[in-house]
Amino acid sequence: MNSKTFVRSHMDVMSVADFFTVEVWTLRGLVRYHVFFVMNLAKRQVEVAHIGCQVNGAVMAQVARNMTDSCDGILKRRRFFVCDHDPLYTKEFRQILTDSGVEVIQTRVGCPQQNGYAESFVSAIKRECIDQMIFFS
Template identity: 30%
Template sequence: MLDRLIFAGLYRLAPKVLGALAIVKPETVIKWHRAGFRSYWRWKSRRRGGRPTVAPEIRKLIREMSIANPLWGAPRIHGELLKLGVEIGQTSVAKYMVRRRHPPSQGWRTFIRNHADGIAAMDMFVVPTISFRLLYGLLIMGHGRRHILWFGVTAHPTAEWIANQVTEACGWEQAPCYLIRDRDGAYGEVFIRRLRSIGIRDRPTSPRSPWQNAYAERLIGSIRRECVDHVIVFSERQLRHLLLCYMKYYNGTRTHLSLEKNAPISRAVDRAGHILCRPILGGLHHRYARI
């Protein structure tokens, strides 16, 4: 009865409404009614005070914490925020966390860092002498602190020589779990058998993929830019001595961005005493310390 009165009133106000109703389906009228109902309750449920809104910077912080720590839930993030002096409810923390479709998983960077201490890398580089004879340098480095484990120099690299260098570098007690290398033909069957006997798992990179051994490639670039490109090599013995001096400087003195401006062998901070400068590699580099 009420709906009839509504339509009768509409007809008196707008007699032409019947023409519009002639091209409108009943489902459309019902759809209009539901939209009006939603608008009415949205207006009726509007905020009239209550809880204060969460500041945008706090919401951004919650999102960043949930992304950086995928194993943390709302209670853990809420506890960290309380320690930072942020007063917020746990339900609000859960509201602004990042939603994941799959179970939480660590990132590749975290996974690699947790296994870096058991990974070593090796690569070879060429250094010409004053007589244009080529000498081959063998580099073995650890991924954990980016430190140099071994330098070898020879004019004729063979699989047996490389295998002996790995034995001297890693020993039989502190061998890494994995060794990353390229697919150079110098790594023969003797070398592979030696790795197996020591207990090292051989991990050659894919063909034409030097980026898979990026740490060793980057270190070889540093050796060239900071050492061998500034000297003329006379003999194999001189090059070995030069590389060993650089290894001592690199491991104990040279700072790295990836190590938070620290050296592979951590350097203590000196705050008292006079600053003393000591030349390294004939003055190519210097070490500064307080005495």
């Protein structure tokens, strides 16, 4: 089964994710925030899973626990989670998802088109919103 066929046949149980950054003017000066989002492919619905200045493995582990919460987690009823090879997708992060029944599919290094839905969203949000506005704390 090729990747297009796989995605089409599993779209209702698949989510994709990525990061983008936003620069915000604060009283301390220009601060860069990292935005981590997850997209439900079937609905093309995007949810922000985390926004923060400092993102590390411990933060991402907590984000993974929140996403897999059995009551209201973003990944409830999801079987597949597609992401790139960002170092923030730590072994612990991936293990938390796997332990809750979500298979992590990492794209090949240097192939952003394999996560095209997420990359397209990042491009659109930057072009239509972020590049047009100045955010203040």
